Amino acid sequence: MKSAPAIHAEGMTVSELNNAVKAAYAPVLSSSSIITVDVSNFLKPFFTVLGQATKPGQYELRADTSVSEGIAVAGGLLPTAKTQILLYHKGSGQWVMADKLNLQDILNRKHLDRDANLQPGDMIFIPEKGITNFRKYVPYSLNLSTYSQQTPY
Numbered sequence: 001m002k003s004a005p006a007i008h009a010e011g012m013t014v015s016e017l018n019n020a021v022k023a024a025y026a027p028v029l030s031s032s033s034i035i036t037v038d039v040s041n042f043l044k045p046f047f048t049v050l051g052q053a054t055k056p057g058q059y060e061l062r063a064d065t066s067v068s069e070g071i072a073v074a075g076g077l078l079p080t081a082k083t084q085i086l087l088y089h090k091g092s093g094q095w096v097m098a099d100k101l102n103l104q105d106i107l108n109r110k111h112l113d114r115d116a117n118l119q120p121g122d123m124i125f126i127p128e129k130g131i132t133n134f135r136k137y138v139p140y141s142l143n144l145s146t147y148s149q150q151t152p153y
Helices: 014-027 065-072 103-107 130-135
Strands: 046-051 057-061 084-090 094-102 123-126
Touching: 014 057, 046 065, 065 103, 084 130, 094 130
Parallel strands: 046 123
Antiparallel strands: 046 057, 084 094, 084 123
C-alpha cells in the first residue's frame, strides 16, 4: 500500500489538518474518497505556576498571556514572594531555558518588554524571600514587655 508524507499537525485546527491530509493523500486516493480527521485525545496548551503564588498550579493557556498575567491568573504573589522570578521554557530536545525576570520592574513599567508571552508548557517559579527562609529557623516575634524597663513608682 502506498503512503503519504508525514504531516506536522501541531498548531493546526481540525479543518486545516483535514485539508492537509486530503492534499497529502490526493496522489494516492481517488477524488471520491472521503477523509475525516477526528481528534479524540487532545491536550490543551497549559502553563504552570509554582512557588509563592496564592494558587500555584497548572492553568490552561487560552490566548496570548504574559508572565505577569499568568501570575495574576494564579492569584498573584504571596507576601513571602520574591519579585525576581524564573521563567522556564522548553527548548529543542531535552534543553530547558531559564530566564530571570524582575516582576517589580515590569509592574512599575520600567521594563515592559521583559514581560514575555507564555508558551505551552512554560513554568513560572516564584521563589521565597531570603528573609522568610531565615525566619523559619530564628524566632522573630518580639515580646516588648521583655525589653521594657519597669520603673518603680
